[in-house]
Amino acid sequence: MTINLKQLSEMLGLSQTTISRALNGFPEVSAQTRSRVLKAVRETGYRPNRAAQRLATGRAGSLGLVMPIAAGVDSDVHFGEFLAGLGEEAIKHDFHFVINPSAPEDEAGMVRRLAASGNVDALYIAYVRRDDPRIPLLHTLNIPFMVHGRAVDQSVHDYPFLDIDNTGAFHDATRLLIQLGHRRIGLINGPAHFAFAIRREKGMKKALVENGLPFDETLVHHGQMTDSFGHQVMERLLDGPNPPTAILCSSTVLALGAVRALDRRGLKLGRDMSLIAHDDELPMLKPENFSVPLTTTRSSLRAAGARIAERMISRVLQNGDPAEQELWRTELIVRDSTGPAPRGH
Amino acid sequence: MTINLKQLSEMLGLSQTTISRALNGFPEVSAQTRSRVLKAVRETGYRPNRAAQRLATGRAGSLGLVMPIAAGVDSDVHFGEFLAGLGEEAIKHDFHFVINPSAPEDEAGMVRRLAASGNVDALYIAYVRRDDPRIPLLHTLNIPFMVHGRAVDQSVHDYPFLDIDNTGAFHDATRLLIQLGHRRIGLINGPAHFAFAIRREKGMKKALVENGLPFDETLVHHGQMTDSFGHQVMERLLDGPNPPTAILCSSTVLALGAVRALDRRGLKLGRDMSLIAHDDELPMLKPENFSVPLTTTRSSLRAAGARIAERMISRVLQNGDPAEQELWRTELIVRDSTGPAPRGH
DNA sequence: CAATCCTCTCAAAGCGCTTTGGACGGCTCG
DNA sequence: CGAGCCGTCCAAAGCGCTTTGAGAGGATTG
Missing domain, CATH: 3.40.50.2300 (Response regulator)
Structure with a gap:
């Protein structure tokens, strides 16, 4: 139903070449012809067929x-x-x-x-x-x-x-926690096979080692970055024999679940438990809007x-x-x- | 760099027609030829060019x-x-x-x-x-x-x-709240120009009218479906002269913010304030995981x-x-x- | 044994565009 | 005044595929 180059060229009494050139900004078309073409394009609603364009040029945006x-x-x-x-x-x-x-x-x-x-x-x-x-x-x-x-x-x-810089981000975050006196730090991370998760764990480990602290594998958990997983891990950590005093989260979504677990037990964020989350700046979930605003490593996704x-x-x-x-x-x-x-x- | 039909046809000593037919499952190709073609396709990694395919057929999936x-x-x-x-x-x-x-x-x-x-x-x-x-x-x-x-x-x-059925959903939700004795019901809705938001408001209104209750416009708010907006509206409603005892939310994301506002004031969900949210089944935010599990109108997006x-x-x-x-x-x-x-x- | 029918294959046209390689006037310039 | 040039325009080839219409050869039929 939509018009094509050939039809347009017949309408205008011009060759397809000239119209193509007029449209694609080539210099060898007189100003008058070009404006005639543009006018016709506007009136007919002509749009070049992308598939044909791609076939001819090899690219199509x-x-x-x-x-x-x-x-x-x-x-x-x-x-x-x-x-x-x-x-x-x-x-x-x-x-x-x-x-x-x-x-x-x-x-x-x-x-x-x-x-x-x-x-x-x-x-x-x-x-x-x-x-x-x-x-x-x-x-x-x-x-x-x-x-x-x-x-x-x-x-x-x-x-x-x-x-x-995932390593750097979690290194810095961990160092801050250490400076605040935390010795046992947990990590709620994304799926273990993803490179970002590997690097974040690495950054955390590095900061621990630099400060002569042990790295406790039982405090590290990998999984889907959902509210549920954050909640579940936090519960498990709190129920453990020797719970951490601080937590790193790979996403504010994980933090959402983690914070909920704390709330449920009446633990206060920033006092009973410290938490730093990585913040991708999701518009629906801003760290400053949490009941206790979240310390974050920020980078706009x-x-x-x-x-x-x-x-x-x-x-x-x-x-x-x-x-x-x-x-x-x-x-x-x-x-x-x-x-x-x-x-x- | 990738091979095309012509090259493949030369390799096999077959016409392009035959190969095309073999690939697209036409009956008039002998089984032997077809398997020869398929084998060659596998070995060369040949893939038909989609743009050409579209140009020729008029469709391309x-x-x-x-x-x-x-x-x-x-x-x-x-x-x-x-x-x-x-x-x-x-x-x-x-x-x-x-x-x-x-x-x-x-x-x-x-x-x-x-x-x-x-x-x-x-x-x-x-x-x-x-x-x-x-x-x-x-x-x-x-x-x-x-x-x-x-x-x-x-x-x-x-x-x-x-x-x-947005109207039906919010009608049913509102009716439930009325049956529970609520008389003042608030609505935190999506942007006012969207059809779904219009219908949800309509459903709520209908239930109110059917039960002889007044519709109070000051309890209805439209905006972005974010945590922040939910929080902001809930605060405003609670600060109002005559706060509602129940709230409808157009999304669990809005509910997230609304619930936070309640928590901050020590109000208990389901006792001090009732809330029903529409649930699109976002995997990251399940209503059953809220500190108080949410009553919802559910439909899988x-x-x-x-x-x-x-x-x-x-x-x-x-x-x-x-x-x-x-x-x-x-x-x-x-x-x-x-x-x-x-x-x- | 010729006429007919399948089965399998092919050459060529065409999808709608871009681009190459001229062509055609009208200029300028020596 | 003819050679050369520039500004405009065009015809035709080609991008990689599908599809039409036909043909070659072997099998089947009366």
Whole structure:
């Protein structure tokens, strides 16, 4: 139903070439012709067919991402926030994104198919694992890509990524707790196979070791970043033989559950228990709005999304970014959920 | 770098036609040839170029959605959950989706462009307004579409949608509160221009009227569905001259903030104040995990996403769905956040 | 044994765009 | 005045696939 180039060219008595050039800003079209074309486009509502455009040019303004999904698997709150950042930037350059849902176990296959399908200009991957097979795979695939995060033990190093300094963040947070006199510190972390979780644990461990404190594995728990998991772990820790006096949480969502467990027992945050959470700046859950405002390590997930889109797009448009690697430091924001360790410990 | 049909056909000494047919399951290819082709495909990693496929067939297995986005606008937690449902179903049919970010004020324009661009087979719209201009627009656009929700005052009625019975949900919830003896009931709702918010308010009003109770506008508040807004409204209501004894919340996220306001004042949920929230089944925030488990009107957003994908795909594949309209009833799940109205009221 | 029917394969057209390699006037310049 | 140039425009090729219409060869039929 929608009009195409050929029809438009017949209407105007011009060649398809001229119209194409007029639309794409080539200089060899007279001003008069160009405005005639633009007027006709406005009136007819003509839009170039993207598939044809892509076939002809090899690119069509789209970023690809694979979204891990499965019937039983929970969706991730952080995904929406990240997408918002990505979109915010993409819209400036008239890019859209193609989301391919994929079973978690087939992510590598989906990446490969997405790249070969030829309908994305660049690829994005996240939820990086320790030694993520997708990274070497992408290297062989000959398509621009960006990694959100970075692998831990891997021979491949020269790939473009944006990551936050997870180790540094949790190192700093732990050090603050130690300075406040805490000796037993718990960690409620994300799933153990994710690189960010590995690094956060590492940062915590490092600070403990630097200060001559033991690292107690029983205080560390990995799982889904949900309210329920935070609650469950906190309960378990409090019921343990020798509960910690401070807790690190990998997300404010986990903190939500953890705090609830404290409330239920009448324990006061910042006095009976200190807590520092990592804050991705989810708009629906602000650390300053907790009953006791939360001390956090802060880094905007949305800003990361925007930056990643920016870099992918500039690579696609050939404006550089030769495998640049970016590591963002997080901010340690001290609020009321941290306080001196209770006596008797 | 990736191999194409022509190269593959030369490798095998077969025509492109035969390979295409072998791959797409046409009967007129001998079993032997077919398996030879499949073997070669496996070995070379050949994938048909989607853009070419789309150009040739007119379809390419993609659903389009526009995502409202802007620099200052918060991302919506519910979006990710919905997307999960959509993806879960899409993957079964090897569909992907194309997300076009759009400034909220240009959503109609983006819908039009997306339809004309020809790179989606069907369109999805959500965040329906009272009299949403996108619906009549889609009607003229000659592309399959699905509306999540439905408009309120609109001359156009014959479009395919999936909606939940928002009026019924809040009617039932309100009736329960009235039966428990509540006379003053507050409502913390989503943004006032959204159809779902309008219907929820209507449902509440209806129950009040049916029971001869007055509808007090000062107890109704509209805004972003965030923790902060829930908290802010609850504080304001409690500080008012004649506070309600029960509250309806349009989301568990709003309830989160509202409950926090109650906790801060030492008010006990289910005793000093009753609360019913609408529950979209966000995995990160379960009503049964609140300090006092929440009574809710429940409906799975994820299931809605899956169903919408299913219907769009079946329309694209010509398997029917002649403008079918679906209205899902919600379940009223009674937990501990509702109780008899306190005496003295 | 010729006529017919399958079975399997192919060449070529076409989807809607971009881009290459001219072509055609009207200028300027020596 | 003819060579060269510039400003505009165009015809046609090509992107990688699907699909139409046909053909070659072998099997089946009367």
